[in-house]
Amino acid sequence: NIVVIGSTNIDMIAQVPHLPQAGETVIGGTFSQAYGGKGANQAVAASRMGGQVTFISCVGDDTFGTEVIQHFQKEGIYTDFVFKEKNVATGIALIMVDEKGTNSIAVASGANERLSPQHIDQARQVLEEADIVLLQLEIPLATVIYAIDLAKQMGKKVLLNPAPAQRLPKSLLSKVDILIPNEIEAEMLTGIRFEEEIKIVGENLLSLGVETVIITLGEKGCYVIDSQSARQIPAPQVKAIDTTAAGDVFCGTLAVSLAEQRTLIEAVHFANAAAALSVTKVGAQPSAPCKSEIENFLKG
Numbered sequence: 538n539i540v541v542i543g544s545t546n547i548d549m550i551a552q553v554p555h556l557p558q559a560g561e562t563v564i565g566g567t568f569s570q571a572y573g574g575k576g577a578n579q580a581v582a583a584s585r586m587g588g589q590v591t592f593i594s595c596v597g598d599d600t601f602g603t604e605v606i607q608h609f610q611k612e613g614i615y616t617d618f619v620f621k622e623k624n625v626a627t628g629i630a631l632i633m634v635d636e637k638g639t640n641s642i643a644v645a646s647g648a649n650e651r652l653s654p655q656h657i658d659q660a661r662q663v664l665e666e667a668d669i670v671l672l673q674l675e676i677p678l679a680t681v682i683y684a685i686d687l688a689k690q691m692g693k694k695v696l697l698n699p700a701p702a703q704r705l706p707k708s709l710l711s712k713v714d715i716l717i718p719n720e721i722e723a724e725m726l727t728g729i730r731f732e733e734e735i736k737i738v739g740e741n742l743l744s745l746g747v748e749t750v751i752i753t754l755g756e757k758g759c760y761v762i763d764s765q766s767a768r769q770i771p772a773p774q775v776k777a778i779d780t781t782a783a784g785d786v787f788c789g790t791l792a793v794s795l796a797e798q799r800t801l802i803e804a805v806h807f808a809n810a811a812a813a814l815s816v817t818k819v820g821a822q823p824s825a826p827c828k829s830e831i832e833n834f835l836k837g
């Protein structure tokens with residue numbers, strides 16, 4: 538049982554010849570629309586991996602809100618705690634992706650800003666039944682803090698993907714079992730530039746009270762550090778088309794693998810493989826692989 542608490546967005550994606558500078562207009566793109574939001578991406582990735590997923594999120598009272606709840610249901614996600622809020626738009630992300638797969642994203646959070654501690658309280662029962670609680674930072678920080686406190690009181694394992702990058706109080710980090718930042722987020726949390734040794738960044742995060750830190754390193758895989766050991770685990774080599782949501786697929790897959798009682802290192806191998814597969818396809822949720830695809834990919 539996995540509870541994902543986080544954002545829901547509709548992604549408006551333009552594939553463009555190059556990313557525009559401020560004031561520049563770039564012509565020649567192609568448009569597509571997809572379901573996104575870090576919370577929703579991670580919930581979908583976890584569900585495709587075979588996890589029993591409950592998603593706690595807010596959408597707006599617009600057509601996007603209705604559509605996206607139906608989409609979650611089709612993905613096998615339990616949606617009783619996807620709240621439809623009045624007088625607000627569903628979150629929207631404007632995404633540009635260039636020919637090398639590099640992206641640039643602007644988010645209008647809308648209903649995601651409404652997800653409150655009261656909503657978390659309404660979902661107490663599913664939190665009680667959870668093995669793992671997985672969160673990100675596209676919802677109000679007060680809600681993240683409240684949810685983590687509650688999950689820890691219930692003795693749950695808490696995974697936090699501290700994205701988008703921001704500084705966080707030590708009182709919050711000390712309650713996180715596994716922190717999963719990318720390089721930019723790790724830099725933001727520690728104030729240490731990544732040119733320095735990665736071990737220093739990892740140790741600094743541990744010193745903030747996190748039990749285990751997994752820093753994702755794009756095509757280089759990830760770096761896993763706890764008080765006992767530190768090692769880099771490479772990702773399989775693939776041809777990257779679009780890296781949108783690679784970190785989300787990584788986090789969702791990791792959560793399910795851990796709930797299935799795999800060791801941390803086994804779970805990380807699985808998460809690396811799932812995330813590597815996802816960068817070979819365009820889009821956030823459309824690119825999340827299912828369990829059999831990952832298993833076949835690992836068999837080679």
Ligand code: ADP
Nearest residue numbers: 719753754755756758772777783784809812813
């Ligand atoms: P984010 O998407 O949050 O920026 P990363 O870029 O670090 O996160 O990617 C997350 C994970 O996705 C990596 O740890 C790795 O497993 C996988 N990944 C990302 N880019 C590639 C790539 N080019 N080739 C293979 N795997 C990749």
